[in-house]
Amino acid sequence: MGQKAIRFGVVGLGMGRHHCVAINNARGAELAAICDKHPGRLAEREKEFKIKAYQDYAAMLKDPDIDVVSIVTESSTHADLGIAAVKAGKHILVEKPVDITPARINKLERAVAAAGVKCGCIFQARMEPCSIALKKAIEKGKMGRMIGMHGTLPWYRGDDYFLGPFGPWRGTWTIDGGGSMMNQGIHTIDQLIFLGGPVKRVCGFYDVFNHNIEAEDLAVACLQYENGALGTVFTTTCANPGGPQTVYGFGTKGSFRKAGALLTSYEMGGKAERKRMMEKFGDTDTNPDASKDAMAVALDGHTMLMEDMARAIKQDREPIISLAQARHAVEVVCAVYKAANTGRTIEVARMPGARATAS
Numbered sequence: 581m582g583q584k585a586i587r588f589g590v591v592g593l594g595m596g597r598h599h600c601v602a603i604n605n606a607r608g609a610e611l612a613a614i615c616d617k618h619p620g621r622l623a624e625r626e627k628e629f630k631i632k633a634y635q636d637y638a639a640m641l642k643d644p645d646i647d648v649v650s651i652v653t654e655s656s657t658h659a660d661l662g663i664a665a666v667k668a669g670k671h672i673l674v675e676k677p678v679d680i681t682p683a684r685i686n687k688l689e690r691a692v693a694a695a696g697v698k699c700g701c702i703f704q705a706r707m708e709p710c711s712i713a714l715k716k717a718i719e720k721g722k723m724g725r726m727i728g729m730h731g732t733l734p735w736y737r738g739d740d741y742f743l744g745p746f747g748p749w750r751g752t753w754t755i756d757g758g759g760s761m762m763n764q765g766i767h768t769i770d771q772l773i774f775l776g777g778p779v780k781r782v783c784g785f786y787d788v789f790n791h792n793i794e795a796e797d798l799a800v801a802c803l804q805y806e807n808g809a810l811g812t813v814f815t816t817t818c819a820n821p822g823g824p825q826t827v828y829g830f831g832t833k834g835s836f837r838k839a840g841a842l843l844t845s846y847e848m849g850g851k852a853e854r855k856r857m858m859e860k861f862g863d864t865d866t867n868p869d870a871s872k873d874a875m876a877v878a879l880d881g882h883t884m885l886m887e888d889m890a891r892a893i894k895q896d897r898e899p900i901i902s903l904a905q906a907r908h909a910v911e912v913v914c915a916v917y918k919a920a921n922t923g924r925t926i927e928v929a930r931m932p933g934a935r936a937t938a939s
């Protein structure tokens with residue numbers, strides 16, 4: 581494919597608008613087409629991006645000028661739309677959560693393998709320089725043996741968010757797959773996996789407190805990691821005013837704390853390393869604040885993931901966040917809901933062979 585840009589088609593133009601901007605900003609990627617079944621939304625984005633626009637997804641999939649389909653529709657539609665795209669010979673990039681159950685994701689994985697195409701996933705916080713640096717430090721053993729990982733997501737979403745401009749799918753079990761933990765808190769769960777490793781078993785509680793929605797607006801869980809560490813997680817859309825997602829980890833030799841994309845504490849390595857890490861990652865958080873506004877999502881992570889997707893296709897390798905990696909967060913969230921529904925501790929269902937790839 582040489583230096584030719586990889587051409588993206590984006591389906592779903594809510595958050596998909598961010599994908600369009602990120603693709604336009606990404607090196608080696610090019611926005612080739614957009615698609616939304618809602619004519620008004622499609623017309624607005626067509627005017628903004630001046631690009632080929634499809635109301636019919638099947639018609640976009642027939643377009644030979646598209647290499648990758650970026651899937652940014654309601655969460656429970658990702659696997660089905662992904663399967664249609666890979667059957668049409670397209671690579672796919674899928675927004676979080678990959679879909680709302682491990683079974684659907686496994687079906688998508690089989691279709692991707694059969695088609696021999698690439699499937700990349702979005703968890704933009706994995707691309708934050710602070711997350712990458714922390715992961716390297718943990719892998720080098722600077723924290724010692726991991727003991728505890730803790731995450732909180734104290735966000736606020738008003739009633740209008742759940743009513744949605746195009747139908748009230750958010751906070752439903754059937755389309756969103758849950759509430760504060762499956763939709764918003766899955767970012768926190770994924771950070772806890774990325775930095776802490778695969779989760780073995782969970783227990784948890786959830787309830788709906790301050791929204792007129794079916795699924796929960798507050799969930800808590802205890803996690804036991806495969807490496808033996810213990811963890812806790814708290815996610816809500818009721819925290820008014822909201823605050824940044826925080827992730828805190830500690831081991832036998834050190835600890836860290838992260839708020840949003842900002843490093844707020846780094847207690848590992850020598851004095852010089854601590855100073856360097858805090859100077860480099862401690863005051864660089866220029867990200868928009870998604871704690872109150874669902875669309876205030878930083879673009880850098882998405883842009884990097886678009887660039888990586890384009891490179892993965894050219895280099896014939898797995899995208900940096902593979903489907904096997906992104907699936908584990910859904911496995912954990914589903915296990916937390918099951919634990920809360922049954923009052924039991926639940927073993928997290930893992931795909932055979934996924935053990936080595938979750939982080």
Ligand SMILES: NC(=O)c1ccc[n+]([C@@H]2O[C@H](COP(=O)([O-])OP(=O)(O)OC[C@H]3O[C@@H](n4cnc5c(N)ncnc54)[C@H](O)[C@@H]3O)[C@@H](O)[C@H]2O)c1
Pocket residue numbers: 591592593594595596615616617618621635636637652653654655657661675676677702704744746763874877
């Ligand atoms: N990474 C992040 O930080 C982030 C932020 C927000 C949303 N998201 C994810 O993005 C996805 C979309 O969320 P949203 O807030 O943009 O939802 P939304 O309801 O605003 O937009 C979904 C769009 O998809 C379109 N659509 C659905 N099925 C279609 C089809 N078959 N053909 C064409 N168009 C179709 C709808 O018409 C709608 O315009 C969700 O999975 C959500 O979890 C991720």
